[in-house]
Amino acid sequence: MYQLNNYVQGQWLPGDGEGTPQYHAITGELMGTASDKGLDFEAILQYGRKVGGSPLRKMTFQERGLMLKALALYLMDRKDKYYAISAWTGATRADSWVDIEGGIGNVFANASLRRRFPNEPYFVEGETIRLSKENNFTGHHILTPKKGVAVHINAFNFPIWGMLEKIAVNLMAGVPAVVKASEQTSYLTEAMVRDIIDSGILPEGALQLLVGQGRGILDSVGPQDVVTFTGSAETGRKLKAHPSIIDQSVPFNLEADSLNAAILGEDAVPGTPEFDLFIKECRREIITKAGQKCTAVRRIIVPESLLEAVQGALTKALSQTVVGDPSAEGVRMGALINRMQLDRVQQKLTEMMRSTPAVLGNLETLEVVGADKSKGAFLPPFLLLNERPLEVMTSHEQECFGPVSTLMPYRSLEEAIEIVHLGKGSLVSTICTYDRQIQREYVLEAAAWHGRILMLNRHSAKESTGHGSPLATLVHGGPGRAGGGEEMGGMRGVLHYMQRTAIQGHPTDITNVTHQFQVGAEQIETQVHPFKKYFEELQIGETLVTAKHTVAETDIHNFANVSGDHFYAHMDATSLEGTPFTGRVAHGYFILSKAAGLFVDAKKGPVLLNYGLDECRFIKPVYPGSTIGVKLTVKEKVAQEHDFSREGVAAIPRGIVKWVVDVYDETGETVALATILTMVRRKLEDVQ
Ligand code: NAP
Numbered sequence: 001m002y003q004l005n006n007y008v009q010g011q012w013l014p015g016d017g018e019g020t021p022q023y024h025a026i027t028g029e030l031m032g033t034a035s036d037k038g039l040d041f042e043a044i045l046q047y048g049r050k051v052g053g054s055p056l057r058k059m060t061f062q063e064r065g066l067m068l069k070a071l072a073l074y075l076m077d078r079k080d081k082y083y084a085i086s087a088w089t090g091a092t093r094a095d096s097w098v099d100i101e102g103g104i105g106n107v108f109a110n111a112s113l114r115r116r117f118p119n120e121p122y123f124v125e126g127e128t129i130r131l132s133k134e135n136n137f138t139g140h141h142i143l144t145p146k147k148g149v150a151v152h153i154n155a156f157n158f159p160i161w162g163m164l165e166k167i168a169v170n171l172m173a174g175v176p177a178v179v180k181a182s183e184q185t186s187y188l189t190e191a192m193v194r195d196i197i198d199s200g201i202l203p204e205g206a207l208q209l210l211v212g213q214g215r216g217i218l219d220s221v222g223p224q225d226v227v228t229f230t231g232s233a234e235t236g237r238k239l240k241a242h243p244s245i246i247d248q249s250v251p252f253n254l255e256a257d258s259l260n261a262a263i264l265g266e267d268a269v270p271g272t273p274e275f276d277l278f279i280k281e282c283r284r285e286i287i288t289k290a291g292q293k294c295t296a297v298r299r300i301i302v303p304e305s306l307l308e309a310v311q312g313a314l315t316k317a318l319s320q321t322v323v324g325d326p327s328a329e330g331v332r333m334g335a336l337i338n339r340m341q342l343d344r345v346q347q348k349l350t351e352m353m354r355s356t357p358a359v360l361g362n363l364e365t366l367e368v369v370g371a372d373k374s375k376g377a378f379l380p381p382f383l384l385l386n387e388r389p390l391e392v393m394t395s396h397e398q399e400c401f402g403p404v405s406t407l408m409p410y411r412s413l414e415e416a417i418e419i420v421h422l423g424k425g426s427l428v429s430t431i432c433t434y435d436r437q438i439q440r441e442y443v444l445e446a447a448a449w450h451g452r453i454l455m456l457n458r459h460s461a462k463e464s465t466g467h468g469s470p471l472a473t474l475v476h477g478g479p480g481r482a483g484g485g486e487e488m489g490g491m492r493g494v495l496h497y498m499q500r501t502a503i504q505g506h507p508t509d510i511t512n513v514t515h516q517f518q519v520g521a522e523q524i525e526t527q528v529h530p531f532k533k534y535f536e537e538l539q540i541g542e543t544l545v546t547a548k549h550t551v552a553e554t555d556i557h558n559f560a561n562v563s564g565d566h567f568y569a570h571m572d573a574t575s576l577e578g579t580p581f582t583g584r585v586a587h588g589y590f591i592l593s594k595a596a597g598l599f600v601d602a603k604k605g606p607v608l609l610n611y612g613l614d615e616c617r618f619i620k621p622v623y624p625g626s627t628i629g630v631k632l633t634v635k636e637k638v639a640q641e642h643d644f645s646r647e648g649v650a651a652i653p654r655g656i657v658k659w660v661v662d663v664y665d666e667t668g669e670t671v672a673l674a675t676i677l678t679m680v681r682r683k684l685e686d687v688q
Contacts, residue, residue: 002032004190007197007209009047015212018181025090025335026325028375035310036212042220044178048149049224052176052205056084057145060121062639063540065114071201072107077235078195080102082160085188089159090335090377091328095289098469099188103164109472116491117234119639122143122173123498124514131504135520140510145174148224149210150497151217153239155231156182156337157401159189165472166228167207172499175226176206177637180214183336185251186667187211219241223251227515228253228498230294232374232399234479237483239253253496254483255476256566257399259423260301262467263416263442265433270309273458278509279310280407283317283458285468286381291403292341295428295468301416304409311385311407312625315360318381328370336377338403345379355394356406357388364569383407389419396422413438424538429453430467451478452517455628517635517660531601532635533681535655538634545600548629551586551622559590581621583659588618591628591672595663599632608649611656611677620671631662635675639682653682 003019005012015035022031056064079100086096117123119553122144129139134303150170154162159181167177181189188211193209211240221227221244229236233256237247240252262282268274285297302310313573313595324331336342361382368378382404385397397421409490410416421430429450431442434457439546443453452474454460470476475489504511507520523543528545560566568575573584601607622628639655657680668686 001030002188003085004032004188004211004212005551006036006039007193007207008044009208010051010204012038018214022184022187023338025337026088026376028339028372028377031088032187034183034215036394039210043219044210045149045151045220045222045225048176048178048205048208049147051147052203052207053145053147053174055203056171056174056176056206057147059174060119061117061123062114062598063318064174065111065117066641067172067201068107069073069113071196071199072111074105074106074199075107075192075195076101081195082188082192083153083486085191086160087326090189090286090326091186091289092235094329095326095334098289099158102469103158103161105390106125106165106472107162109173111141111171113491113494115371117494118515118636120515122515125495125500126502128507128510128518135268135451136506137504138502138504138507138510138518138520140512140514140518141500141502143495143497143500146224148175148222148226150175150177151221151225151227152177153180153214153217153227153229153231154182154189155294156184156341157186157289157294160192162230162403163189163192164598165470168472169488169493170226170497171202171206172635173494176208177495178208178210178217180210180217182210184341192277217346218244221245221248223248223250226251226253228255228485228487229483230255233257233483236483253477253485253487254263255427255485255487256293256481257294257296258426258478258482259396259399259425260295260428261301261420262297264302264306264422264437265431265435266303266305266413267435267438268433269306272434272455273461274434275309275313277458277461278454279313280319281430281467282314283321285323285462286318286403286405288384288468288521290333290336290379291405292336293468295470296405297430297467298399298405299419299482300404300405300407301389301410301419301425302407304411304677307407307409311383314407316382318360318383321367321380321381322369322375323380323663324369325371325376330687331369333381333403335371336379339377341401342377342379345404348398348400349382349402349404350395351460352384352400352406353406354399355392356384356450357556358383359383359407361404362417364376368518378404379403381594389422390415393422396424413441417442420446422597423449423481425449425482425484426451427450427476427478428454430456433623434458439613445631449479451475451482476683499574510542515540515636519632519660519662523631523633525585529601530632531607533603534606535637535639535657535680537678537683538637538657540634543579543631543633545658546630546632548627549594549598550627551594551623551624553584554662555590556584556586557596559587559593563587563589565589583623586622586624588672591618591663592616592661592674593674594628595630595661597663605682608654608679608681611679614658614675614677616672616674619671620665620669622665622671626671627666628663631660631664633660634658635660649679654679655682655683656680
């Protein structure tokens with residue numbers, strides 16, 4: 001028998017009292033207890049803010065990303081240990097894969113986001129906002145890490161994924177975390193946190209863990225903290241209304257249960273690939289994790305004419321599911337996490353079956369392979385039937401957090417959508433059809449009630465990640481009953497832990513703060529050509545003013561021949577009536593190419609290559625006789641990682657330099673404005 005410890009204030013500590021008993025899902029054996037009673041939550045949060053927050057906030061996004069990558073690699077090396085413990089939760093190998101490798105994959109995905117953020121501790125968002133006529137006063141938005149702690153209150157069903165998908169995001173933002181795992185499965189979370197702490201990869205204080213009930217933790221949250229909650233809608237609503245959350249405007253991201261739907265299109269009759277895909281997807285959603293998934297399909301909505309066919313095919317597929325100890329041969333569905341949960345699910349099921357009877361599922365006749373049915377938390381798959389989905393509301397109100405789903409008919413697509421909406425907001429739904437019209441109408445009409453929609457058909461199925469998988473790079477969350485939250489979703493998720501602040505001032509002041517050159521800011525005219533300089537030697541605002549070139553008709557003619565672009569406005573002066581042009585106009589790409597000809601220093605130097613264009617606008621037409629010149633200014637620098645053990649560009653110490661290319665004519669007016677990117681070598685002596 002173990003007594004789990006909490007990791008708080010730099011130590012592993014047990015809570016007071018006997019703690020909550022933790023049971024083996026398959027054998028029902030009492031394994032140990034977990035408690036966090038008696039711990040000083042105020043001091044724990046304060047420790048996170050002070051000890052963990054300060055080093056994280058100083059790190060750049062690149063450093064935080066590399067830290068996460070190292071952590072993900074470290075955890076992946078130890079995954080077998082987690083699989084062994086995950087088996088105690090009743091999970092099959094496939095279920096555990098989602099929790100363990102899905103969770104670690106999420107850390108990798110967040111680590112990769114470093115390439116999309118600046119090499120700074122903060123983020124500069126969007127475009128500069130021009131606020132004055134003469135451009136002496138502009139605005140911009142910056143996001144800096146909040147100076148609090150992320151408090152994550154997690155559900156029992158994903159002890160690892162639930163923690164990693166959240167901490168990866170707050171750590172990327174530079175904010176420490178306190179994870180309150182569910183007391184029912186915290187033994188698995190604790191095993192991983194032990195490894196994380198032992199690794200020394202995170203700064204001390206960046207991660208603390210509570211393994212017990214955490215009751216009272218919200219009393220101590222403050223205005224710089226962020227709370228996330230994953231669990232039932234009922235608990236979520238209660239916690240969201242906590243006085244500390246309301247009084248101090250603490251952001252509270254609520255991820256609650258939802259009654260997700262899968263809809264079969266009218267075209268997807270038996271014999272079509274879509275019919276088979278639909279049956280396969282619904283079966284998988286019912287049995288994966290024994291239905292203990294917030295995204296599981298709870299409502300199966302099919303055309304009235306196909307109800308019988310779907311019921312037959314799904315019943316057949318589900319009845320073949322072998323239930324038992326996942327370590328036994330042939331078992332496809334494990335157990336619920338403990339018998340307490342089994343009782344809860346049975347109670348809900350009994351309630352639901354009063355108005356929507358089961359067409360499949362019988363606990364009495366359940367055969368369990370490799371385990372004792374009376375000791376483990378086993379349940380067979382259940383399929384309920386709601387023949388009047390617009391009148392009988394149970395299926396749209398009750399979540400049965402087990403292998404239970406309800407089948408219901410619809411008469412028109414409009415009605416199907418109406419039925420879906422009765423769930424009052426979901427994390428996800430699937431539309432399975434090969435009819436593009438049905439697909440489009442469903443998505444556009446149902447999107448407002450969903451955080452995610454999967455369009456399933458014979459093409460997407462080849463590589464689809466499935467209805468049930470939230471992805472690190474896409475938003476996870478949903479309106480209404482689903483909690484109204486949004487998490488993950490790539491960069492969006494990270495920004496949730498940062499404060500967005502509008503900054504106003506002269507472009508030079510904005511440049512000074514953001515380290516991104518703003519048009520109108522002071523330029524530093526360079527004596528040495530910037531292409532002769534290494535990455536470190538270039539300064540933000542450093543500007544090359546080039547020689548000039550007078551555009552001739554032969555330029556236009558030659559460029560048309562080289563590029564093959566003989567568009568009438570460049571070639572035919574007689575065709576311009578009714579156009580914005582008063583004569584043959586030079587190609588925009590000629591202007592940009594000529595600009596490169598003017599600013600490039602041809603000799604071999606630190607510039608390795610041209611990396612592309614971020615944005616480009618042709619602002620004013622250039623006619624033969626106009627004289628153009630270029631101001632090339634260093635806008636931003638992003639150092640890149642290198643690896644001497646690799647070949648090619650990857651082994652070269654380097655960074656990306658973004659340049660503003662301002663092409664102007666003889667009147668001084670800008671004719672073209674672009675941001676170009678070059679890859680520039682770093683000095684070897686600066687690289688460790
Ligand atoms: P729950 O009973 O609502 O509990 C969720 C978490 O809140 C648990 O860690 C629980 O702690 C904690 N909690 C409850 N009262 C608290 C309080 N007063 N102060 C602090 N913490 C408190 O949900 P669950 O039974 O663990 O999980 C199953 C539910 O989660 C299902 O309804 C499922 O749909 C939902 N879920 C949603 C998502 C999503 O992303 N939307 C993901 C997974 C699960 P204890 O366990 O220690 O009581």
